[in-house]
Amino acid sequence: MESALLLPSLLLVAAYPRGGSPQQEWMQSPPAPSVTSAPFWVRLNPELEAVPPGGSAWLNCSHNCPLPVHSSLRTQLRQGKIVNGSGWVSYQLLDVRAWNSKVRCVVTCAGETREATARITAYKRPRSVILEPPVLVGHKYTLRCYVTHVFPVGFLVVSLRRGGRVIYHESLERFTGSDLANVTLTYVMRAGLNDLWQPLTCHARLNLDGLVVRSSSAPVMLTVLALSPASIALASTSIATLVGILLAVGAVYVRKYLAVQT
Ligand SMILES: *[C@@H]1O[C@H](CO)[C@@H](O)[C@H](O)[C@H]1NC(C)=O
Ligand SMILES: *[C@@H]1O[C@H](CO)[C@@H](O)[C@H](O)[C@H]1NC(C)=O
Numbered sequence: 001m002e003s004a005l006l007l008p009s010l011l012l013v014a015a016y017p018r019g020g021s022p023q024q025e026w027m028q029s030p031p032a033p034s035v036t037s038a039p040f041w042v043r044l045n046p047e048l049e050a051v052p053p054g055g056s057a058w059l060n061c062s063h064n065c066p067l068p069v070h071s072s073l074r075t076q077l078r079q080g081k082i083v084n085g086s087g088w089v090s091y092q093l094l095d096v097r098a099w100n101s102k103v104r105c106v107v108t109c110a111g112e113t114r115e116a117t118a119r120i121t122a123y124k125r126p127r128s129v130i131l132e133p134p135v136l137v138g139h140k141y142t143l144r145c146y147v148t149h150v151f152p153v154g155f156l157v158v159s160l161r162r163g164g165r166v167i168y169h170e171s172l173e174r175f176t177g178s179d180l181a182n183v184t185l186t187y188v189m190r191a192g193l194n195d196l197w198q199p200l201t202c203h204a205r206l207n208l209d210g211l212v213v214r215s216s217s218a219p220v221m222l223t224v225l226a227l228s229p230a231s232i233a234l235a236s237t238s239i240a241t242l243v244g245i246l247l248a249v250g251a252v253y254v255r256k257y258l259a260v261q262t
């Protein structure tokens with residue numbers, strides 16, 4: 001009962017993908033193709049695939065053409081094996097290194113050509129995010145956060161939080177390297193009484209066009225012991241006096257990493 005009721009509205013959505021009220025269009029103008037010939041469609045699955053840098057992926061291009069078709073995959077990625085069945089072809093894509101690669105599958109059925117697209121993204125979640133205990137030098141604390149083995153570094157944002165609130169963040173978009181990287185963030189701050197016993201944490205976030213990957217460090221504390229009487233006398237809000245990002249990039253590690261993967 002229910003599925004019989006649902007079917008017409010689903011068909012309508014497919015026939016009128018955009019705009020207007022499908023109900024009204026149904027009343028005014030029923031779909032042109034006869035009920036027996038479904039509209040020709042092409043799908044490429046999955047639409048978004050994530051792989052480690054240098055990894056490979058399989059994409060399945062399927063269609064509903066009852067006739068023998070010509071189908072091809074258009075991409076800048078290197079193609080590997082192909083497996084096919086009736087109504088589908090599965091393509092292997094090799095050595096995905098770009099953080100974002102577009103793939104199109106083009107199928108021609110009885111003179112009509114349609115295509116479907118998919119995206120493959122290569123990324124590597126940081127192996128570790130480590131915030132060192134603050135080091136007191138004079139009246140200032142030096143915080144160091146290490147983010148190791150991350151890719152693509154150009155889409156990384158590293159932030160420091162105190163008591164859950166962001167006190168500093170830096171985007172590394174100026175770095176366009178195509179290798180795994182280590183990032184060290186150094187932050188120097190003054191601390192006052194308010195900062196005592198507040199957990200400090202370091203956060204790494206990759207934002208890959210909708211795919212967000214987050215990692216964070218274990219918390220560290222500013223303790224009474226580290227706080228000198230002189231710094232209590234200083235402003236109770238922290239002031240950044242020097243900030244730096246250090247980036248180490250290792251092509252060697254991409255290879256090592258891949259060796260571990262396979
Ligand atoms: C490809 O997709 C078709 C249709 O969804 C499915 O029947 C087939 O098993 C899939 N092939 C592979 C290799 O996943
Ligand atoms: C798979 O592809 C081959 C070569 O193009 C073709 O001869 C064969 O009919 C295809 N198999 C199926 C089940 O479509």
Ligand SMILES: *[C@@H]1O[C@H](CO)[C@@H](O)[C@H](O)[C@H]1NC(C)=O
Pocket residue numbers: 148149181182248249250253
């Ligand atoms: C990155 O950090 C890891 C772990 O701390 C270290 O073993 C490796 O040598 C570093 N790689 C580079 C390129 O600095």
